[in-house]
Amino acid sequence: MQNTINDYLASNREKHLKELTEWLSIPSISSLSAHKEDTIKGAEWLAQALKDIGMENVELYPTKGHPVVYADWLHAEGKPTVLIYGHYDVQPVDPLHLWETPPFVPTVREDKIYARGATDDKGQSFMHLKAIEAIMQTQGELPVNVKFLIEGEEEIGSVHLPEFVEKNQELLASDVILISDTGMQEKGKPAICYGLRGLAGVQIDVKGAKGDLHSGLYGGGVQNAIHALVQLLDSFRDENGVIQVDRFYEKVEPITDEEKKAYEALNFSEDELKKELAVSELFGEEGFSYLERTWVRPTLEVNGVWGGFQGEGIKTVLPNEAHAKITCRLVPHQDPDEIVMLLTKHIHAHMPAGVEVTVTPFDKGAPYVTPYDHPAIQAAGRSYEKVYGVPTAYTRGGGSIPIVATFDQILKKPIVLMGFGLPGENFHAPNEHFHLENFDQGLRVIADYLYEIVQSLD
Known part of the structure; x- marks a missing residue:
């Protein structure tokens, strides 16, 4: 048959x-x-x-x-x-x-x-x-x-x-x-x-002055929306990839010894992955292997950033708007709605002065x-x-x-x-x-x- x-x-x-x-x-x-x-x-x-x-x-x-x-x-x-x-x-x-x-x-x-x-x-x-x-x-x-x-x-x-x-x-x-x-x-x-893993995503919209401003006349005296957004995005993770959002890891359970041994038995080659991706080093939370980082640990990643002048050459302005999309991959017991709430709270707490911010939830999945x-x-x-x-x-x-x-x-x-x-x-x-x-x-x-x-x- x-x-x-x-x-x-x-x-x-x-x-x-x-x-x-x-x-x-x-x-x-x-x-x-x-x-x-x-x-x-x-x-x-x-x-x-x-x-x-x-x-x-x-x-x-x-x-x-x-x-x-x-x-x-x-x-x-x-x-x-x-x-x-x-x-x-x-x-x-x-x-x-x-x-x-x-x-x-x-x-x-x-x-x-x-x-x-x-x-x-x-x-x-x-x-x-x-x-x-x-x-x-x-x-x-x-x-x-x-x-x-x-x-x-x-x-x-x-x-x-x-x-x-x-x-x-x-x-x-x-x-x-x-x-x-x-x-x-x-x-x-x-x-x-x-x-x-589950998913929680948001869009961040930063609004500064009523319009783009001349960087010679106003630069150094008025908040630049892109600088404000960059400062905010930098607050999400430390240099070791550990997410700094309060209570983000609260419900994350540690990997079991059984799972850890099972992943090790797969003989996954991080060196081969680096060659395939053409990168000199991998990156992520210290103390975890690549498989653990991508399978059983939560993440927060910036997926897109835009704002300001995008055309050929240069335009000397202070952009009045800047935007970013971020998504988090979630592990068991993390609730997408709760994570969006924690992200929103973090964003409002870390937004620099001189701009307003709007947070819009997008994709969510347990x-x-x-x-x-x-x-x-x-x-x-x-x-x-x-x-x-x-x-x-x-x-x-x-x-x-x-x-x-x-x-x-x-x-x-x-x-x-x-x-x-x-x-x-x-x-x-x-x-x-x-x-x-x-x-x-x-x-x-x-x-x-x-x-x-x-x-x-x-």
């Missing part, structure tokens, strides 16, 4: 890549209003693709933002139901000049497909459609019941999905939730992520951790091992998928984070790409898992 499925995937590879190219060509950037119609187009393309592989009850559910795409196939009587989650929206492409090829003109180079969304998350979500297509075309039916829930707002914090999930618990009822929006440990080494010995997760590990031929690592992820914690809190079912991306694939950055080796292998893993999960949950 598996050989038949694998043969189908191999013989239809070019067709599948052509379809993926069509989907990646749609600039479904959820955060930019200029791409609202493109985002809807991405949802409509997905809905048709779900119909084409034999899914039923395909529907675009409206939200206050971008629509949710739902579909199902529920004819495996007495068998488990798998809810497959993904997202069809993508990040903005700036800075555009750093892309070697246009971000929405998918290009294959060195067995990698380059495009925005190639790995996060269109490419990985698409794999579930093609794995199911292969089973349907070769076996005539699925071994499990399947539901799809693909949203269009993950890259802006899944703003409206929690309300949808709360109102549609019966529609989304399942035995396990399957998500491919994470990564592998490294090339050839699969990993299942059993924990994700952290998530699940026992990695759950049968549904162990079944995924076995499917990885069959295809890749090596043991599966169990890791935490440094990133955030805000809706995961919502699924955990509302649907209360095990969540399997079965990712196929690699750390260096530039998701959220120019030249995002997806290794086609993992596209091919991942299709086989997903198809195998839909059979493996039946035995695990029976």
Whole structure:
């Protein structure tokens, strides 16, 4: 049976890549209003693709933002139901000049497909459609019941999905939730992520004088909004990367000896990472390894700063406005709303005189951790091992998928984070790409898992 499925995937590879190219060509950037119609187009393309592989009850559910795409196939009587989650929206492409090829003109180079969304998350979500297509075309039916829930707002914090999930618990009822929006440990080494950090983000807007001022006439006598913002941003962390926001670490639990030993056993090379990133040194809290800093410690990062004259040459002004965006990655027991409150309190306490400040909350999501010995997760590990031929690592992820914690809190079912991306694939950055080796292998893993999960949950 598996050989038949694998043969189908191999013989239809070019067709599948052509379809993926069509989907990646749609600039479904959820955060930019200029791409609202493109985002809807991405949802409509997905809905048709779900119909084409034999899914039923395909529907675009409206939200206050971008629509949710739902579909199902529920004819495996007495068998488990798998809810497959993904997202069809993508990040903005700036800075555009750093892309070697246009971000929405998918290009294959060195067995990698380059495009925005190639790995996060269109490419990985698409794999579930093609794995199911292969089973349907070769076996005539699925071994499990399947539901799809693909949203269009993950890259802006899944703003409206929690309300949808709360109102549609019966529609989304399942035995396990399957998500491919994470990564592998490294090339050839699969990993299942059993924990994700949460997220809290804010925008800081600093306002000084009523307008830009001549730096010769007013410089040294009136507060410069950019200087004030820089001073504020510098107050967030000390020289060792320790966050200085009062009570920020209050609920952070120390890493256990068991986890510490497990991370050490992964033999992660920080030297290799430095080479890959072309940096001379890594940076972070003293006393913690890179994996600990990025998996089990919270962070505060400045994501963007702007203000003043940006054109060619020089313009001698005192800018009256300056702006910054910051995000914090959170670990278990840290509450996003509380962290935003602590950030806001810190900002107002440390803002220099002569300016006003406004703090606007943005993305928020709770952290998530699940026992990695759950049968549904162990079944995924076995499917990885069959295809890749090596043991599966169990890791935490440094990133955030805000809706995961919502699924955990509302649907209360095990969540399997079965990712196929690699750390260096530039998701959220120019030249995002997806290794086609993992596209091919991942299709086989997903198809195998839909059979493996039946035995695990029976």
